[in-house]
Amino acid sequence: MNEANSLIQIKGLRDGLLVSLDDAPWDEQRTAFLTQVDSQPAFFKGARLALDVASQVLHVNDLVDLRDQLSDRGISLWAVISESPTTEKTAQLLGLATRVSKPRPEESRQFSVKDLGDETALFLERTLRSGTRIEFPGHVVVLGDVNPGAEIIAEGNVIIWGRLRGMVHAGAKGNKTAVICALDLSPTQLRIAEEVSASLKPQENPRPEIARINENGKLQAEFWSPG
Amino acid sequence: MPAQVITITSGKGGVGKTTAVANLAVALASNGSKVVCIDGDIGLRNLDVILGLENRIVYDIVDVIEGRCRLKQAMIRDKKLPNLYLIPAAQTRDKNAVSPSDMTRLIKELRAGYDFVLIDSPAGIERGFRNAIAAADRVLVITNPEVSAVRDADRVIGILEAEEKGPAALIINRLNPNLVKKHDMLSADDVLDLLAVELIGIVPEDENVIIGSNRGAPVAHDTKSKAGQAFRNIARRLQGETVPFLDLESQGSLWERLQRLTGRK
Numbered sequence: 275m276n277e278a279n280s281l282i283q284i285k286g287l288r289d290g291l292l293v294s295l296d297d298a299p300w301d302e303q304r305t306a307f308l309t310q311v312d313s314q315p316a317f318f319k320g321a322r323l324a325l326d327v328a329s330q331v332l333h334v335n336d337l338v339d340l341r342d343q344l345s346d347r348g349i350s351l352w353a354v355i356s357e358s359p360t361t362e363k364t365a366q367l368l369g370l371a372t373r374v375s376k377p378r379p380e381e382s383r384q385f386s387v388k389d390l391g392d393e394t395a396l397f398l399e400r401t402l403r404s405g406t407r408i409e410f411p412g413h414v415v416v417l418g419d420v421n422p423g424a425e426i427i428a429e430g431n432v433i434i435w436g437r438l439r440g441m442v443h444a445g446a447k448g449n450k451t452a453v454i455c456a457l458d459l460s461p462t463q464l465r466i467a468e469e470v471s472a473s474l475k476p477q478e479n480p481r482p483e484i485a486r487i488n489e490n491g492k493l494q495a496e497f498w499s500p501g
Numbered sequence: 502m503p504a505q506v507i508t509i510t511s512g513k514g515g516v517g518k519t520t521a522v523a524n525l526a527v528a529l530a531s532n533g534s535k536v537v538c539i540d541g542d543i544g545l546r547n548l549d550v551i552l553g554l555e556n557r558i559v560y561d562i563v564d565v566i567e568g569r570c571r572l573k574q575a576m577i578r579d580k581k582l583p584n585l586y587l588i589p590a591a592q593t594r595d596k597n598a599v600s601p602s603d604m605t606r607l608i609k610e611l612r613a614g615y616d617f618v619l620i621d622s623p624a625g626i627e628r629g630f631r632n633a634i635a636a637a638d639r640v641l642v643i644t645n646p647e648v649s650a651v652r653d654a655d656r657v658i659g660i661l662e663a664e665e666k667g668p669a670a671l672i673i674n675r676l677n678p679n680l681v682k683k684h685d686m687l688s689a690d691d692v693l694d695l696l697a698v699e700l701i702g703i704v705p706e707d708e709n710v711i712i713g714s715n716r717g718a719p720v721a722h723d724t725k726s727k728a729g730q731a732f733r734n735i736a737r738r739l740q741g742e743t744v745p746f747l748d749l750e751s752q753g754s755l756w757e758r759l760q761r762l763t764g765r766k
Contacts, residue, residue: 334715362602366566366600366603371600372600372602373600373601373602401697403655403656403658403659404653404655404656404659405654405655405656405659405660405661406659419695419697421695422648422655422695423655423656423657439695466607
């Protein structure tokens with residue numbers, strides 16, 4: 275790698291690659307970037323590219339040149355992000371996007387934990403709405419509701435201090451002793467290890483319930499009772 | 502005071518976004534506010550039809566963004582209300598013709614001269630929806646008392662929370678008190694229970710809404726219609742008043758009339 279390459283950062287986005295340049299002279303950066311592309315043609319071929327040019331002021335011919343050069347290499351330039359209004363205007367003129375959607379971390383989260391002990395739990399103090407997916411390699415505790423369309427996949431137990439109306443999979447890596455508890459257990463679906471239950475009807479007066487796999491190997495829910 | 506920018510969205514299609522924008526715009530303008538509504542549904546424009554302004558369109562929002570006309574030239578003045586304007590969507594383009602930063606810039610230009618900017622969002626959670634919420638100060642989520650619509654509303658509220666658009670307010674549209682009473686429809690409480698957001702209005706099912714939309718005269722003009730009253734109340738709430746919710750459970754004469762019309766009594 276030559277020195278110029280250090281100016282360039284490449285990140286994967288949901289819908290393409292994001293290449294970030296800095297404020298060094300444009301020609302220098304463009305050459306450095308194209309050199310990098312040419313050194314890894316397989317990586318870049320067919321890519322959709324968003325270019326973050328910091329505060330560079332670029333005119334139509336600058337971007338047209340780059341777009342053509344990229345297109346020769348099988349790369350489509352899809353967006354140009356810039357702090358400079360002139361560059362933004364140029365990009366818009368060429369029909370390029372000027373903003374890339376930022377990843378939505380709330381929507382789907384996969385957590386990884388190093389040195390996971392048996393007692394590691396993820397605590398979520400909010401309502402999980404439709405479209406949210408939580409994956410966790412330990413236990414999950416939610417203080418809030420789990421709405422229909424939300425999913426929790428945990429390798430351990432799942433405790434919901436609230437209404438469970440979405441989908442929960444406890445013991446996702448095959449732990450048959452995992453349990454699912456909720457103050458109101460009316461999920462669209464429950465899974466523990468490989469066992470799946472159909473939805474449970476909402477009750478008029480919900481009572482806390484605990485679901486587990488019984489001695490016959492079936493998923494079963496029973497009301498919590500003190501003592 | 503700079504304008505309040507309000508986007509109306511739903512996730513699911515057909516729940517009444519465009520109707521709500523038209524009616525709220527009419528109600529706000531009748532109350533003396535200066536209002537601009539923007540049709541954000543590029544490629545499938547409807548708001549002009551519901552407002553009865555279809556035949557006056559010369560320029561649209563894409564013309565403004567691509568510099569073919571000035572903003573003022575694309576603003577169509579309402580037939581009845583001189584302080585109500587529409588910026589129509591383009592019919593022959595798609596959502597990608599506009600970017601969120603385009604919307605933000607356009608609305609920045611509008612803020613100074615008006616009291617309210619209402620944006621009609623397209624269905625879905627893709628580009629068009631992102632454009633529609635980009636510049637919003639406040640988002641109203643509209644839903645019907647149906648499981649599928651509520652599910653989509655929940656998803657949209659989740660995205661708005663993730664984007665830190667501030668707390669959304671909810672409009673429940675097309676509620677039928679008779680069906681609720683028979684436990685054949687979700688009640689407003691059921692919907693609120695799930696979505697857990699602020700309620701800003703409940704609009705009852707009312708055939709005058711469809712009649713008004715087809716005639717290009719939104720029902721908010723009609724002083725006798727209950728749905729029109731509901732929209733006028735929401736408008737007043739947006740203007741900062743405290744207005745009690747309509748009592749839909751009581752035997753309003755409208756429902757009796759409706760029942761007679763449909764031969765159920």
